Amino acid sequence: MTQLLWPVPLEVRQFADAGSVNPVLARAFAAIRAALDDAPGSAFFASPDDLLDRVELPEFRQLLQFIAGSAQDLAKQANAQAWPEGRLSLDLRFAGCWFQVQNGHAFHDIHTHGNCSWSGVYYVQVDPAVERHAHPSLGELNGATRFYGPYSGLQGGAYMDMGNAYLQRNSLDIQPEEGRLVLFPSWLPHKAMAYEGSRDRIIISFNLQIHSRSGNQLFSYTAT
Ligand SMILES: [Fe+2]
Secondary structure, three states, X not given: OOOOOOOOOOEEEEXXXXXXXXXXXXXXXXXXXXXXXXXXXXXXXXXXXXXXXXXXOHHXXXXXXXXXXXXXXXXHHHOOOOOOOOOXXXXXXXXXXXXXXXXXXEEEEXXXXXXXXXXXXXXXXXXXXXXXXXXXXXXXXXXXXXXXXOOHHHOOOOOOOHXXXXXXXXXXXXXXXXXXXXXXXXXXXXXXXXXXXXOOEEEXXXXXXXXXXXXXOOOOXXXX
C-alpha cells in the first residue's frame, strides 16, 4: 500500500468581517507604532509580540475568534490519525501575536517560528493585486508570502527526473489579500517577499499552542 507520509497542512481562509475590522486595526496599529518606533517612517516595523495585552478592541477579539476557530479546524484535520479516539480536552493558546508594517522594498527573510505548533499570517492592509502586480521590478511577487517545502534544504544538486517530478515545485507563493488568513505548521520555512505600494503592507502574525489537559505525549519509543 502506498503511504503519503509527513504532509504539510496549510489553510487559506477569508475573514468575512475584514471590511469593517481591518481599518480599525490599521488605525490602532498606527497609534502603537507612533508610540514605540525609534525610526518613524522607516520601511519596516514589527511590534512587540504582546498584542493580546495591548489591543482591547472588540474588532480584534472578533478576529482572534476567527483565527482560533480556523486553527482548531485545521489542527483537528491534520491530527485525525494522531489524536486518540474519544473525548479530548484541548486548550488553544496564543503564544505571541504581533503586527508588521512593510513598504519601500522591505522584506522579511526566510525563517520559521519556534515555541508553538501552528503559526499564521493575516493581511490587514495591502494594495490591490492589480496595483501590486504592475510594479516594474517586483511584479506578481510584490508583497507575496513564500513557503518552502520540507525537501528544499535537501535539494542542492539533487537528481531530478520525471520520477520525482512531485518534488520540483518546492515553494508556494500566496498572494496577500486584505482579510486573508494563512495557517501553517510553525516549522515550515517562509518569507515575506519585498513589497512596495501606495499603502503600507500591514499583517498580523501569531503563534499558537494546543495543549491537552491530560498531557501532550502520545508516543513513546522503546528499543526492540
Ligand atoms: Fe513568519
